[in-house]
Amino acid sequence: GNSVTQMEGPVTLSEEAFLTINCTYTATGYPSLFWYVQYPGEGLQLLLKATKADDKGSNKGFEATYRKETTSFHLEKGSVQVSDSAVYFCALTGSNYQLIWGAGTKLIIKP
Amino acid sequence: DAGVTQSPTHLIKTRGQQVTLRCSPKSGHDTVSWYQQALGQGPQFIFQYYEEEERQRGNFPDRFSGHQFPNYSSELNVNALLLGDSALYLCASGTGTGFNNEQFFGPGTRLTVL
Numbered sequence: 668g669n670s671v672t673q674m675e676g677p678v679t680l681s682e683e684a685f686l687t688i689n690c691t692y693t694a695t696g697y698p699s700l701f702w703y704v705q706y707p708g709e710g711l712q713l714l715l716k717a718t719k720a721d722d723k724g725s726n727k728g729f730e731a732t733y734r735k736e737t738t739s740f741h742l743e744k745g746s747v748q749v750s751d752s753a754v755y756f757c758a759l760t761g762s763n764y765q766l767i768w769g770a771g772t773k774l775i776i777k778p
Numbered sequence: 779d780a781g782v783t784q785s786p787t788h789l790i791k792t793r794g795q796q797v798t799l800r801c802s803p804k805s806g807h808d809t810v811s812w813y814q815q816a817l818g819q820g821p822q823f824i825f826q827y828y829e830e831e832e833r834q835r836g837n838f839p840d841r842f843s844g845h846q847f848p849n850y851s852s853e854l855n856v857n858a859l860l861l862g863d864s865a866l867y868l869c870a871s872g873t874g875t876g877f878n879n880e881q882f883f884g885p886g887t888r889l890t891v892l
Contacts, residue, residue: 671820703883710782711821711868711883756820765834766811766881768820 669694673757673769680747681777688742688772690731690757698759700724700733700740701766705754714742714755752776780805782871782884790890791859799854799887803871809833810852811881812844813868821868827852828874856889864891 674689692700702714702724715724720735729744740757757769783802791797803810809828813821823836827846846852850871856863866888870881 708885710885711870713880713882716880758820765823765836766813766821768822770818770820 669698669759669767671757671759671767671769673755673772676754676771676773677775678772679775679777682749683746684776686742686744686747686751686774688755688757688774690740690742690769692738692740692757692759694738694759694767697735700731701758702729702731702740702742703756703758705756705771707753711756747774747776749776749778782869782882784867784869784884784887786887787885788888788890790892792892793859793861795859795891796855796857797859797889799856799867799869799889800851801854801869801871801884802851803869804882807871807873807882808850809872809874810846810850811870811872812852812854813870814838814863815866815868815886817865824854859891861891864889 670693672691699718701716703711704714705711715726717724717733720733723732731740731742752775754771754773756771758766781804785800811826812824815821824838825832826834830846841857843855866886868886869884872881
């Protein structure tokens with residue numbers, strides 16, 4: 668069946684460091700891929716998405732490229748800020764268009 | 779413009795009881811989906827309502843049921859509560875039934891079953 672695997676957290680970085688959060692997936696067909704973010708005390712927000720192979724989603728300095736050959740959708744940011752501290756979820760559309768979620772990766776940025 | 783709202787914020791119930799959670803979608807949205815998020819895990823899809831009918835359903839027992847009203851708001855009902863039902867329940871709204879469109883999430887209802 669469809670599934671999403673994310674790197675375990677927490678990931679702790681210093682401000683201005685380079686960020687990568689790995690996400691790999693298993694799916695039939697051609698799912699759309701998403702990154703959602705959950706800031707402390709807030710609801711889930713869509714960060715970026717990609718709907719077909721080789722698409723790059725980007726938002727707020729974050730980027731992720733839909734790599735069909737490696738079934739990956741890694742999240743990257745060149746220079747993180749303290750305000751980026753949150754839990755990040757990778758997700759895909761499964762059969763019947765359900766969203767299938769990874770377990771989430773907690774990111775902690777230290778000043 | 780109010781986003782997705784949910785009520786109540788927190789709820790404490792005992793095993794065997796029944797609970798009703800409520801969700802109002804973002805203005806202009808006609809689809810409501812419900813998710814269960816256990817601590818430290820990603821959300822699990824429960825079901826989706828569109829045009830007052832259940833359109834999609836995840837792997838949840840019949841104890842979980844829902845309703846959508848003509849104003850697009852929705853309720854999630856859980857009967858015969860189990861300890862394992864303790865979780866954050868999230869409501870998301872969007873347009874149409876495809877998940878390629880952005881879904882907007884509410885802050886959730888924290889349910890604790892004792």
